Amino acid sequence: MRFFTLALGAACSLACGSAIQEPPKASEQPAPPSAEAPSAVPGNAASCPRAAALDRKAISEELVCLLRQYVQIDSTNPPGNELQTARFLEQVLARDGIVAELIESAPGRANLIARLKGQSPGHATMLMHHMDVVPASAADWSVPPFEARLADGYVWGRGSLDNKGAGVAEIIAAALFARMGVALKHDLVLLALADEESGGAAGARFLTEHRKAAFDDVELILNEGGGMLVLAEGRPPLYTVELAQKAPLWLRLTARGKSGHGSAPTPNAAAAVLSRALGRVASHSFPILVVPEVQALFAARAMAMPEAERAPFLNLSSALQNPAFRARFSEDPHDAALVQNTVAITMLSGSAKENVISEQASAVLDVRLLPGQDPKVVSAELTRVMAEPSLTLEPILSWQAHRSPRDTPLFAAIERLAHERHPGAPVSGNVIGSFTDCNAFRAIGKICYGFLPVQIRLDDIQRIHGKDERVSVEALTDAVVDLHALISMLGS
Ligand SMILES: [Zn+2]
Secondary structure, rough: OOOOOOOEEEEEEHHHHHHHHHOOOOOHHHOOOOOOOOOOOOOOHOOOOOOOOOHHHHHHHHHHHHHHHHHHOOEOOOOOOOOHHHHHHHHHHHHHOOOOOEEEEEEEEEEEEEEEEOOOOOOOEEEEOOOEEOOOHHHHHHOOOOEEEEEEOEEEEEOHHHHHHHHHHHHHHHHHHHOOOOOOOOOEEEEEEEOOHHOOOOOHHHHHOOOHHHHHHHEEEEEEEOOOOOOOOOOOOEEEEEEOOOOEEEEEEEOOOOOOOOOOOOOOOHHHHHHHHHHHHOOOOOOOOOOOOHHHHHHHHHHHOHHHHHHHOOOOOOOOOOHHHHHOOOOOHHHHHHHOOEEEEEEOOOOOOOOOEOOEEEEEEEEEEOOOOHHHHHHHHHHHHHHOOOEEEEEEEOOOOHHHHHHOHHHHHHHHHHHOOOOOEEEEEEEOOOOOOOOHHHHHOOOOEEEEOOOOOHHHHHOOOOOEEEEEEEHHHHHHHHHHHHHHHHHH
């Protein structure tokens, strides 16, 4: 039975995790590292059980053991330290005789690539995840963020959901082919990446630039970014497959003026110019633009609504012309961000002293562009809106957003999985407001989908990058079985 019956919009508060205050039982403690283990390899993967077949109990024991050790390796980015996580995963794969290559991109930073051979060359499928995590402030958490506590059927810890749980599920799903003696038609590639949380310069973007040939035969890629969303109790979940994402355009604004004493201000002091410009940016709205993938997503979501409420979501572009509907729709900032470019003011700096007017003041804008938008055009729009010609504006990070097509064997396989696991479940393409490593692989022509067959409660999604991040052991166990089935469908 599926654990997840939460309806869309219903959100459990963080108090749901109150039972986690219980100390873990001794049997739930990770095995101590063996004295013989080389100190350079963290964890003790060899101590974890291995599922020999598609047996949910055995799979869940293996994934809990591996995931806890993986989470316990602190790969907070910065600095990342993914060489440690890569060495751990190398040991995990070695248990099945799968040889991995570690590709170092910077001191202490590495990516891992491994390959399970198929019977015929070409048409490889790749499962990828990222090993780095965002910082966690222990004082805010109910549990130590790198303890990887097992409680209430969840593994708790930074990275458990984003994205180490997926990495462990991918490895077990792949290894089960070897363990069960099932031949793969084509190669299956496993990729563990560094630096996703900072844009991938030491990870996906490094590899697609310096090791592009390693992916020549890869046609289809599965990555984070989508999954199974339960919209209403008693209804099949909505399968969302991320086909496109917004692209970051990070801009540094700098104002310069005369320095002086705070008691004798002038209207064109650097901080004053910057503040006027930022005031105009803060009240600026980009035009509404509904791209086809976003329309498809809301049309699919509408199917879970009462019939009388569906119509505006079936033609979102025209419905958003109505100010009342637009105001209601924009109440959710995540939804609002899917129908327009956005800009957030994120960093500010000026004088270091209360009574000193500084020569320079600066700010950072985090702009996110819809697919198809030109960063140069949007920068020019912002320059016009700010209307302070003396300001300089320089890009810190600027990508073009790329899409993957929907009409592929991988999308067909996901639809087949949905049909078999949840008859009647809709499968929708999606656009996400954040960015993932898929964009770098789409840029070199790969079909990369944000989809892992895992059901996640909405309140658990909200913990990603927040406090008390956790992943359901039952959902992750199901994900191993479903991922294994999906790969089988592609190879059949
Ligand atoms: Zn992630």
